Amino acid sequence: MKKILYIVFALSASLFMQGCDDSSSASSEPESSSAKTSVRSSSSVEIESSSETSDDLPNYSRAIAVNKALGHGINFGNSWESGVDPTKSCPEGEETNWCFVEGKVYTYLDENWSNPIQDEWFQKAKDAGFQSIRMPVRWNQTALHEPPYTLQPERVEGVKRHVKIANGLGMPVIINQHHFNELYANPEKYMAAFYGIWENIAEEFKDFDNDSLIFEILNESREKSDSYLAQMTDSAIKIIRKTNPGRTIMIDPGNWGKFEQMDVFADIKDSNIIIDGHYYEPYNYSHQGHNTDCAKKVLWKANDQEATLKIVTDLKSYMSMAKKYFPGKNGTHIPLNIGEFGASSRCEAYGQDDANRALYIKSIVQVANQLGYSWHIWGFTGVGFDIYNKSTDEWYPEILKGLGLDK
Numbered sequence: 001m002k003k004i005l006y007i008v009f010a011l012s013a014s015l016f017m018q019g020c021d022d023s024s025s026a027s028s029e030p031e032s033s034s035a036k037t038s039v040r041s042s043s044s045v046e047i048e049s050s051s052e053t054s055d056d057l058p059n060y061s062r063a064i065a066v067n068k069a070l071g072h073g074i075n076f077g078n079s080w081e082s083g084v085d086p087t088k089s090c091p092e093g094e095e096t097n098w099c100f101v102e103g104k105v106y107t108y109l110d111e112n113w114s115n116p117i118q119d120e121w122f123q124k125a126k127d128a129g130f131q132s133i134r135m136p137v138r139w140n141q142t143a144l145h146e147p148p149y150t151l152q153p154e155r156v157e158g159v160k161r162h163v164k165i166a167n168g169l170g171m172p173v174i175i176n177q178h179h180f181n182e183l184y185a186n187p188e189k190y191m192a193a194f195y196g197i198w199e200n201i202a203e204e205f206k207d208f209d210n211d212s213l214i215f216e217i218l219n220e221s222r223e224k225s226d227s228y229l230a231q232m233t234d235s236a237i238k239i240i241r242k243t244n245p246g247r248t249i250m251i252d253p254g255n256w257g258k259f260e261q262m263d264v265f266a267d268i269k270d271s272n273i274i275i276d277g278h279y280y281e282p283y284n285y286s287h288q289g290h291n292t293d294c295a296k297k298v299l300w301k302a303n304d305q306e307a308t309l310k311i312v313t314d315l316k317s318y319m320s321m322a323k324k325y326f327p328g329k330n331g332t333h334i335p336l337n338i339g340e341f342g343a344s345s346r347c348e349a350y351g352q353d354d355a356n357r358a359l360y361i362k363s364i365v366q367v368a369n370q371l372g373y374s375w376h377i378w379g380f381t382g383v384g385f386d387i388y389n390k391s392t393d394e395w396y397p398e399i400l401k402g403l404g405l406d407k
Contacts, residue, residue: 149196289346358402
């Protein structure tokens with residue numbers, strides 16, 4: 001196993017040097033400090049010249065510092081963002097926590113998918129070497145469905161308690177609006193609720209130190225909501241700023257959080273923001289046992305130069321986009337975070353074992369680290385991409401090694 005990992009490290013390092021000679025971290029010189037972005041569509045971008053000087057550019061220094069503090073993090077998923085499926089209607093007259101009833105306010109906490117967060121998980125993550133926690137939260141199904149969109153008090157207190165536990169260990173936390181599926185499908189109908197919920201979150205969490213808590217606007221917008229994403233994101237930022245003027249905010253591109261869609265945010269003026277994208281490429285490898293069949297036996301091959309170079313090219317191109325669309329003062333640019341990445345833990349019997357997953361994860365992490373991304377692996381446990389076995393109370397050691405966290 002050691003020999004295989006050495007080979008993939010050497011190969012990826014060589015490819016990285018070939019493909020990233022002009023790459024840099026978030027504090028590097030942008031390709032054009034005088035560039036002004038004119039966005040026509042996610043696939044067609046025109047860069048116009050401008051007379052902007054460094055003094056005219058946004059100061060991303062605060063966001064860069066927070067992104068550095070986030071460092072190498074982990075997702076505590078399938079807990080606070082658990083919920084009911086709005087595509088599965090309940091039988092007439094029946095209301096349960098597995099099927100959707102229009103207009104019903106649910107009262108569940110983080111146990112709805114049988115994966116409630118345990119207090120000791122935070123210490124385990126800290127001891128393993130993780131620096132921060134991304135804690136997805138689904139608010140909309142437990143909030144009042146009309147103004148003022150009051151949040152479920154027990155949910156607010158539960159999330160606050162977990163944030164405080166993490167903060168007590170010196171670990172900043174990211175919370176968001178996660179799995180707002182109704183908004184994705186019908187943004188015009190649910191936009192008011194989206195704004196109202198953010199007004200409530202911002203008020204409830206305003207007293208947390210700005211170094212300890214980050215707000216992420218919306219997880220994985222897709223389909224219809226993508227057409228409104230720039231508007232919704234900008235409006236939500238303005239709502240948050242009323243009560244949280246110094247809070248660092250993360251913004252996610254559309255099409256399920258694809259970095260290449262970041263151009264939609266080019267007109268947002270706030271500078272204390274981080275762009276958070278998700279990277280699961282190639283999807284047919286990372287999602288085996290979820291949306292693809294385990295029996296296809298797609299394995300990560302350490303000697304597949306094309307696949308390894310694709311990761312280098314992708315992550316380098318996203319950083320270049322950040323430099324073009326979001327140049328900042330003193331040669332900086334908006335910082336980037338990989339909010340989710342990982343590989344399915346459901347297909348071990350078909351060859352996608354921990355060693356194979358570790359090779360894939362390492363191929364992403366070593367490039368991300370070189371380029372200055374912060375990141376959050378998906379996920380801790382109970383998510384089908386597990387790197388911790390809660391049944392045996394043990395980490396998967398090869399995955400920690402692939403993440404560069406083995407001791």
